[in-house]
Amino acid sequence: MPDHSGRAGSPTMSLPVVGTSSPAAPRRGGLGRTLTARAVLVTCAVALVSVLVTAIVAVPLAIRGAERRDQEALAAQARLAAEVLRTRLDRGRSADEERLIQQLRNQDIDAYLIRRGAIDRPGLPPRVVQRIGQGRNVSVRSVVNGERALVEGRALPNGNGVVLSRSSANGLWARVLLSLWLPLLAGLAAGVVAGLLLARRLARPIRVAATAAARLRAGDRAVRVPVESPDEVADLAEALNGLAGALATSEGRQREFLLSVSHELRTPLTAIRGYAEALADGVLGADDTVDTGRTMLAEAQHLDRLIGDLLALARLEAADFPLEPVPVDLTQLAVDAEPTWSGRCAAVGVPFRLETPGQPVPAYTDPGRIRQVLDGLLENALRVVPPGSPVVLAVRAGAGPASGGELEVRDGGPGFTDDDLAVAFERGALHQRYRGVRKVGSGLGLALAAGLVRRLGGEIAAGHAPEGGAAFTVRLPGDPYLARTSA
Numbered sequence: 205m206p207d208h209s210g211r212a213g214s215p216t217m218s219l220p221v222v223g224t225s226s227p228a229a230p231r232r233g234g235l236g237r238t239l240t241a242r243a244v245l246v247t248c249a250v251a252l253v254s255v256l257v258t259a260i261v262a263v264p265l266a267i268r269g270a271e272r273r274d275q276e277a278l279a280a281q282a283r284l285a286a287e288v289l290r291t292r293l294d295r296g297r298s299a300d301e302e303r304l305i306q307q308l309r310n311q312d313i314d315a316y317l318i319r320r321g322a323i324d325r326p327g328l329p330p331r332v333v334q335r336i337g338q339g340r341n342v343s344v345r346s347v348v349n350g351e352r353a354l355v356e357g358r359a360l361p362n363g364n365g366v367v368l369s370r371s372s373a374n375g376l377w378a379r380v381l382l383s384l385w386l387p388l389l390a391g392l393a394a395g396v397v398a399g400l401l402l403a404r405r406l407a408r409p410i411r412v413a414a415t416a417a418a419r420l421r422a423g424d425r426a427v428r429v430p431v432e433s434p435d436e437v438a439d440l441a442e443a444l445n446g447l448a449g450a451l452a453t454s455e456g457r458q459r460e461f462l463l464s465v466s467h468e469l470r471t472p473l474t475a476i477r478g479y480a481e482a483l484a485d486g487v488l489g490a491d492d493t494v495d496t497g498r499t500m501l502a503e504a505q506h507l508d509r510l511i512g513d514l515l516a517l518a519r520l521e522a523a524d525f526p527l528e529p530v531p532v533d534l535t536q537l538a539v540d541a542e543p544t545w546s547g548r549c550a551a552v553g554v555p556f557r558l559e560t561p562g563q564p565v566p567a568y569t570d571p572g573r574i575r576q577v578l579d580g581l582l583e584n585a586l587r588v589v590p591p592g593s594p595v596v597l598a599v600r601a602g603a604g605p606a607s608g609g610e611l612e613v614r615d616g617g618p619g620f621t622d623d624d625l626a627v628a629f630e631r632g633a634l635h636q637r638y639r640g641v642r643k644v645g646s647g648l649g650l651a652l653a654a655g656l657v658r659r660l661g662g663e664i665a666a667g668h669a670p671e672g673g674a675a676f677t678v679r680l681p682g683d684p685y686l687a688r689t690s691a
Contacts, residue, residue, distance in 0.1 A: 243403030251395020286358035336365035553591035585615035
């Protein structure tokens with residue numbers, strides 16, 4: 205058979221892991237163009253927003269806490285001043301009072317003295333003076349001399365009292381911000397550092413993958429990427445490793461295929477050249493001319509078939525590959541092929557048998573292309589089957605009138621192993637294995653047949669025949685018109 209050839213395995217090699225010394229892919233400059241820069245910018249923005257939100261929430265809380273502490277400190281000083289002046293307010297203005305008031309002013313505290321319900325100087329709200337005159341203590345935030353202030357008043361006997369006030373806006377914001385700027389700045393710096401570390405962690409596997417891809421593009425098929433977490437990075441590494449392995453296998457098979465094809469081309473060319481040189485040198489006599497011509501013609505036909513197979517395979521995947529599917533009777537197609545192949549088989553002592561259901565088997569396909577597939581499969585069988593062993597062409601109908609049918613070619617030849625069946629339709633996959641063991645063709649016939657069947661919407665399978673050799677089954681789709689009418 206043309207494809208009774210072997211698949212040579214891909215060479216085993218020790219594949220290195222991508223390291224830091226690998227050539228890096230070219231980088232594009234510009235701020236924010238790299239993943240690292242963008243991750244750092246994003247984390248910095250998140251950290252800045254977090255700091256601002258924290259400041260918006262924390263500063264008012266800190267101010268209220270500071271005001272509460274100032275209020276408590278002012279209340280303590282008011283109690284102390286009241287104890288000091290308890291017995292002195294009824295005696296009039298004294299030097300002790302002046303010293304106390306001056307000490308309080310040095311602490312940015314205004315002191316107001318109330319004697320028998322009368323304040324010594326204006327500035328306090330009347331309601332504060334009134335409450336002290338009534339013998340009640342005061343602890344409020346109020347406006348004193350046009351400024352918002354903390355007010356603490358302590359009532360003494362006989363309508364006397366001491367009131368202290370401190371501006372709540374006087375340096376409070378500065379003190380709060382001074383106490384908070386360092387933690388906020390530390391949080392921002394921590395966000396920047398975390399962003400940089402995260403960006404480096406995220407970008408490193410991508411840089412390694414980019415380096416591996418660049419090496420693959422340069423032709424290094426031994427490159428492998430270490431598989432590591434997270435899952436997305438592991439998936440990327442496994443995909444690149446799978447791609448590298450597939451490329452290595454594909455290129456290995458391609459090299460083996462080209463070597464096989466070059467050998468097949470050289471064989472008929474060598475024969476033709478040898479006989480042509482013999483004719484040119486006059487070595488062959490007149491009696492040998494006819495046999496020489498037949499030999500050269502047979503080798504030229506072999507060469508023409510090989511070149512035709514190569515061209516057909518090259519065009520098979522093209523969008524403009526000519527296909528003309530029409531309704532076809534597979535039974536009639538097999539009957540038409542019988543005279544040709546029964547004669548060829550009889551000439552070499554091989555019985556040919558046709559098996560049909562005795563009725564039409566409709567399918568929707570290109571009859572010329574399917575006849576090409578049949579001829580290739582039958583030629584494969586005839587090439588390897590020994591005299592006396594059969595070649596069978598069978599036709600089977602599908603489950604319904606619109607389900608298509610099957611064509612099967614079986615033989616009593618040496619057949620395939622289970623390993624052969626798995627790669628039977630790959631180009632040259634069996635050629636190397638069986639070259640020199642049995643008669644082989646170009647190594648392209650089965651690949652071409654499989655490609656044609658797939659382009660026609662069918663399926664092809666290889667298996668073991670009951671006659672002892674190989675069996676090839678071609679399943680073809682039914683007529684879509686019959687499918688619509690039967691529905």
